[in-house]
Amino acid sequence: MSKNKFIAYENVFDEATLRGLFKLSGQGYFEEIEGPISTGKESNVFTVKYKDEKRVAKIYRTSANFKKMYDYMKSDPRFAGVKGTKLTIIYAWAKKEFRNLLKAREGGVLAPTPLAVHQNILIMEYFDAPLLQNLSPKKPKEFYERLIKEVIKLFKVGLVHADLSEFNILNLKEKPVLIDFSHALDARYPNVQRLLKRDMENLVRYFNKFGLKLDEETEFERVWTHRK
Ligand SMILES: Nc1ncnc2c1ncn2[C@@H]1O[C@H](COP(=O)(O)OP(=O)(O)OP(=O)(O)O)[C@@H](O)[C@H]1O
Ligand SMILES: [Mg+2]
Incomplete structure (x- = not known):
């Protein structure tokens, strides 16, 4: 990803997120950000380009409600030790989603394969499919x-x-x-x-x-x- 690609997103992401994206693209997880698919409560989801394929970057906002995340995580034995600053908790939240996806995939569940997690950024497999909410099942x-x-x-x-x-x-x-x-x-x-x-x-x-x-x-x- 060239520095120019960043300019379009300068006002979308904070400094640390931009540096994180730069790092992940430098490590070869994606080449450029294509565009947003969704803006959720706690995260923004983008498609990114990787060679001829699309991938997904789910980026937790650093303004997310980390207190709720913390309450949720503290009873999970895997994250019982998580404490500290707002960013530590948001980063742990992204890591939690990464690990959950990994475990799901290991169990053979049809779900996106997680590819990388860094700070508040999760890179995963993209599925070209609508939400069930938008496309009812035929049977x-x-x-x-x-x-x-x-x-x-x-x-x-x-x-x-x-x-x-x-x-x-x-x-x-x-x-x-x-x-x-x-x-x-x-x-x-x-x-x-x-x-x-x-x-x-x-x-x-x-x-x-x-x-x-x-x-x-x-x-x-x-x-x-x-x-x-
Ligand atoms: N791997 C994927 N492939 C295709 N589309 C995806 C994928 N992941 C997310 N999406 C799209 O992005 C939307 C938002 O993603 P997701 O449900 O993970 O986040 P969210 O609901 O905003 O989550 P949170 O509540 O954690 O902020 C989904 O409804 C779906 O349309
Ligand atoms: Mg959702």
Whole structure:
């Protein structure tokens, strides 16, 4: 990425983020920033160019609500020691999403492969697919059955997504891709049962709109029964 490429983003990112992007592009993770795909509550998501492919850069804003992030992380045994400044916590949050994605991929879950994490910047695989929210499944029952298989795979490697809904699932030619793993947490987390229940309630609510007759408790149990 040439210095010129930075100029367009000078007012978008703070100094440290620009330096981080420069470092990652220097290490060969991407060549240039293409453009924004989404501006979320805590992060901005961009596509970046890498050779002939696209990748995704998810950049947590350094003005993000780090207190909420901290509260969320402190009960996760993997991050129990995280404390300190706002930036330390935001950087740990990005690292948490990276590790969650890595674990999900190791468990064979259909999710973006994480490629690099540095400071508040996460580089990952791009999927050319709309959100489930924007493209309903053609066969809801089949789609749901594929989806619950992914949720079970994730649970078996010790993770609960904890922010699962049609807003964090892509519809890749009728296959569910799970995204947005920043909230995902270790299945040993004390509240994990409640969070998994909430995830399953969201899915049941969405799929029952298509005439399915899923029961929240039954669907929760289909996953929970795999706990170790
Ligand atoms: N790997 C990816 N491939 C394709 N599109 C993606 C990918 N990751 C994110 N997106 C797009 O960017 C949007 C925002 O990403 P994501 O859900 O991870 O962040 P967010 O909801 O802003 O998260 P947070 O609540 O952590 O700020 C998604 O809704 C999706 O449209
Ligand atoms: Mg999201």
